[in-house]
Amino acid sequence: MTEAQQRGFDEGWSLWGIDYRPELLDFDEIFGGAGERVLEIGFGMGQSLLDMAAANPAAQYLGVEVHRPGVGRLLHGVQEHELSNVRAMCHDAVEVLEHCIAPNSLQRIQIFFPDPWHKKRHNKRRLIQPAFTELLVSRLGPGGVLHLATDWEPYAEHMLEVLNDCSSLENCASDGGYVPRPEERPLTKFELRGQRLGHGVWDLLYRRPSGS
Numbered sequence: 001m002t003e004a005q006q007r008g009f010d011e012g013w014s015l016w017g018i019d020y021r022p023e024l025l026d027f028d029e030i031f032g033g034a035g036e037r038v039l040e041i042g043f044g045m046g047q048s049l050l051d052m053a054a055a056n057p058a059a060q061y062l063g064v065e066v067h068r069p070g071v072g073r074l075l076h077g078v079q080e081h082e083l084s085n086v087r088a089m090c091h092d093a094v095e096v097l098e099h100c101i102a103p104n105s106l107q108r109i110q111i112f113f114p115d116p117w118h119k120k121r122h123n124k125r126r127l128i129q130p131a132f133t134e135l136l137v138s139r140l141g142p143g144g145v146l147h148l149a150t151d152w153e154p155y156a157e158h159m160l161e162v163l164n165d166c167s168s169l170e171n172c173a174s175d176g177g178y179v180p181r182p183e184e185r186p187l188t189k190f191e192l193r194g195q196r197l198g199h200g201v202w203d204l205l206y207r208r209p210s211g212s
Contacts, residue, residue: 001069008076009068013088016078017071018062020091022099027060030087035060038108039101039139041093042127046074048112051186053078053086064089064096094132101139109136110147112185114155128159130166137168140208145172148204149185151194156202163206172205179205 001009009017018030027037036059043049043063053061063086065071071090078086089096114127128148136146146169150156156178163169164176173179181187181203191201 001072004076005069005072007072008074008079009072012072012075012079016075016087018087018089020089020096020100022095024102025062025100027062027105031060031085035085036107037105038062038110039064039106041109041111042114043070043074044113045070046077048186048188049074049086050077050081050083052184053083054081056184057083057085059085061086062089063087064091064093066090066092093127094135097135097139103138104141106139106144107141108145108147109140110185112147112149113151113188113190114148126155126158128155128162130162133162133166134168137166137208142208142210144208146206146208147182147185149181149201151191151199151201153200153202156204159202159204163204166206168208169206170209172207178202 018025028034038059038061040049040061040063043065044067046063049061049063053059063074065074065088068090071088074086074088111127140146148159150159160177164171181201182205185203194201
């Protein structure tokens with residue numbers, strides 16, 4: 001970790017960090033009231049999460065990331081921008097979903113630029129797989145939104161196939177494909193650099209039907 005990341009972790013964890021325990025989280029207690037519940041899995045260095053939380057202070061953002069420097073950077077940013085609507089967990093996302101998030105309790109789940117595992121023999125390590133997708137959907141409330149983004153086209157195609165095959169989700173794209181970047185997802189420095197190099201980015205937006 002850099003000095004700033006370590007300081008952010010040391011000073012911020014007791015205020016905005018949540019230690020993993022295999023028990024359900026009480027969002028109202030954690031955030032001090034009700035609000036839109038947003039889970040971001042794998043927030044990296046956390047800049048887009050910070051930007052979204054600052055732009056939407058009424059929402060409650062829980063970020064889950066296993067990379068400690070990224071958690072430290074996020075907590076440093078929370079302190080720097082005086083945000084009260086962000087909490088962080090430094091733990092495996094599958095265990096957090098299984099044991100800490102109640103079914104039907106989230107309004108939005110977002111996963112931006114997950115590791116694409118480029119090599120074919122590693123494709124099975126990709127996060128977005130049918131079983132994991134069903135777990136994600138089970139934690140969304142009716143009408144809840146799942147938003148994914150990737151800059152690796154083969155992974156985008158894989159995501160599209162997996163999510164379109166999930167009967168519990170509706171693709172928000174009218175043609176059953178990708179959507180333009182929604183305004184609420186900020187452009188990252190990484191993404192801007194990729195655009196300058198001619199790299200594409202694919203956003204996928206799905207909704208759990210209200211009647212499901």
